[in-house]
Amino acid sequence: STGTQTPIAFLAVTRSKLIAGLVPQLVPDYAATGIERVYLRAREGGEKADAVEVRAWLQAIDAFKAHGIEVFPDCVGRLGPILVHAGAAGFSTGTDFFRTAAKPLLSRGGGGGGTPVSIESPNGWSDLARDGEDVAALAPCPEPGCPVGRRDADLDDLREHRLHTLDRLAQEAAAQDTLRLVRSLRASGQPRAREWA
Numbered sequence: 600s601t602g603t604q605t606p607i608a609f610l611a612v613t614r615s616k617l618i619a620g621l622v623p624q625l626v627p628d629y630a631a632t633g634i635e636r637v638y639l640r641a642r643e644g645g646e647k648a649d650a651v652e653v654r655a656w657l658q659a660i661d662a663f664k665a666h667g668i669e670v671f672p673d674c675v676g677r678l679g680p681i682l683v684h685a686g687a688a689g690f691s692t693g694t695d696f697f698r699t700a701a702k703p704l705l706s707r708g709g710g711g712g713g714t715p716v717s718i719e720s721p722n723g724w725s726d727l728a729r730d731g732e733d734v735a736a737l738a739p740c741p742e743p744g745c746p747v748g749r750r751d752a753d754l755d756d757l758r759e760h761r762l763h764t765l766d767r768l769a770q771e772a773a774a775q776d777t778l779r780l781v782r783s784l785r786a787s788g789q790p791r792a793r794e795w796a
Contacts, residue, residue, distance in 0.1 A: 608634045609673075611700075614643040617655045623662035630666035637663055638671045638691070645699025646676030646692075650794045653681065660686050674700040677724060679765060681795055684772035684780055692765060694758035716757050718747060719764040724784060724792035729757075742767070 608629055612621055622639065629637065639659060644652055656672060660682060663670045669688035672679060676699065679690030694716075717726040718734060727733050739748035740760055746752045747760040772780055784796035 605636055606632070606634045608632070608637045609640075610637055611640045611642060614641050614652060617641040617644060617659065618651055620655070620658065622655075622659035626659075626662040626666055626668070629663075630668060634668060636669040636671065636688070638673045639663075640673040640700045642700045645674050646678045647699055647791065648675075648678050648795075653678070653795055656682055657685050677765060677768070678795070680723075680768035680772040681780075681784075683769045684775070684777070690769070692762075694761045716754050718752075718757055719761045720787075723764045723768040724787035725789040740764070 610622070610625070610629070616622075641652070641656075644656075648656070656678075660670050660672075664686050670686070672682045672687055672690045674692065675682060675690050676692045679687075679692055682690055715729060717728055718737065719726050720737075727737070737748040739745075740763075742760070742763045745760055745763065746756050752760065775783075781796045784792040787793070
């Protein structure tokens, strides 16, 4: 029914089912449909993942790859570059929201009132509060034309900075060997990044 287009599936599981190993069990059934690409989301999961969740993501990616299916983890924020290094074809994230997948399937409320937009750190494995002490010593962003670290940046600048930082990290992670990536994560000094290492 897809004609010449790529057949795609969207799979959403809870974090607990991801960790329990449900996704690798489902892969043969998905592969039997002829899909070539899957967008995988784990509710309550994402960039705040612990080592157990990261291991489950890696197992899910390996299972889909073994069947020749591209995997795009969804709503994973800065965990995305790690998963790209592990074989994901890419990942999706938002700048402020959709960096994790919320537990509820639907939101009853309106917008606004969320956490303030922060600044993605130069190493990319954490963020900094805009009014924090570390901001004054922030190194300029390596992205040409990015104002972050060179002058005051507005909210749109900070959002764009987040996306090109994650893009840079994903490209670097895909190109580097695992030992170098692990060293980068450990050197970041961030507890979550060290756990991922």
